[in-house]
Amino acid sequence: MAGEQGFFDYFYAAPDGLRLHARLYGESNSGHWPVVCLPGLTRNARDFHELALYLSTRPVAPRKVVAFDYxxxxQSAYDPDISHYNIGVEAGDILAGLAALGIEEAAFIGTSRGGLIIHVLGALRPAVLKAIVFNDIGPVIEPAGLAHIQSYLGSKPTPKTHAQAIAAQRSVHGKDFTALGGPDWDRMVWALYRETDSGLVPDFDPRLVDILAGLDLTQRLPDLWPQFEALSKVPLLAIRGANSRLLSIATLQEMRKxxxxxxxxxxxxxxxxPFLETDKMPDAIAAFLDRTERRADSE
Known part of the structure; x- marks a missing residue:
């Protein structure tokens, strides 16, 4: 059974020995594919809390959900070697976590960087992927989107209170997220920050900002079309925010082709x-997983 908050904390060792963390929701023997949730660049397992609760407690087809902290x-340890903050190493960390949990195959949900890691997993261990949900990510990343991320991460706001943190996030993201209400912004701040004696701080190694700042966005970014095409046999749900700066309409159309x-x-x-717990997306994601699993069972 899950803990009082609906999950258990799980710690395991990365291939290089670093202590890593994941949240476990739901029963391991539900009889349905487990779901693995992979967050964005500076985000963490808390981003998936509401969705994970929904998927793990549905009366029909409840699923075990594993949400990873890179x-x-x-709650994963910081790496003394910042060169290890790359999608290849992080993909290896995910595979180590799945091995420790005894998970040989699962449906994967990847937000932003999480989707890039799924591309890598498709090359390293294709059999582990039963279904994929990409949340605003594809094989082509728009430089304008990365520049926007560089800009707001580089500003390093230092809110002292929860209310100040909400105001800071609204000032940066409000124009792109007009559909969000007060509770949505509250959950965003709860997921992004942790409390310290000096106030709230983003819950990630600040050196990640330095790595991102070092990218030269005047140069064309490499795409992942070969890796994407290698996923062609895995059912895919691609979610795009209508105001996204990172995943273009043109890329999404090419993904369809x-x-x-x-x-x-x-x-x-x-x-x-997009916030996956909003706009009826939990229902849509659950329905996609159910359809895909039923079809696989009938083949």
Whole structure:
């Protein structure tokens, strides 16, 4: 049974020995595919809390959900070597966590960087992927979107209170997330920050900001089309925020052309990346997983 908050904390060792963390929701023997949730660059497992509760407690087809903290985020240890903050190492960390949990196959939900890691997992361990949900990510990243992320992470706001943190996030993201209400912003701040004696601080290794700041966005970013096409046999749900600066409409259209089993959702009033617990998306994600699993069982 899950803890009072609906989950258990789980700690395991990365291949290099670093102590890493994940949240576990739901029963391990539900009889349905587990779901693995992978967050964005500086985000953590808390981003998936509401969605994970929903997927793990549904009366029909409840699922075990594993939400990971990458190294340097959330409750995972910070890495003394910042060169290890890359999607290749992080993909290896996820595989180590799945091995420790005895999970050989699962449905994967990847927000932003989480989707990039799924591309890598498709090359390293394709059999582990039973279904994929990409949240505002694809094989092409728009430089304007990364520049926006560089800008707001580089500003390093130092809110002292929860209310100040909400105000700071609204000032940066409000124009892109017009559909959000007060409770949504509250959950965002709860997931992003942790409390310290000197106030609230973002819950990630601050050196991640320095790595991102070092990217030269005047140069064309490498795409992942070959890795994306290698996922063509895995059912895919691609979610895009209508105001996204990172995933373009053109890229999403090209994804439709190149993937024979893709469904898409456009989330009005949200940017990068849509909040997966809003706008009826939990129902849509659950329905996609149910359809995909039923079809796989019948084949």
């Amino acid at each position: 190294r340097g985020r959330g 190149r993937h024979p089993d893709i469904e898409t959702i456009n989330v009005e009033g949200q940017g990068h990346a």
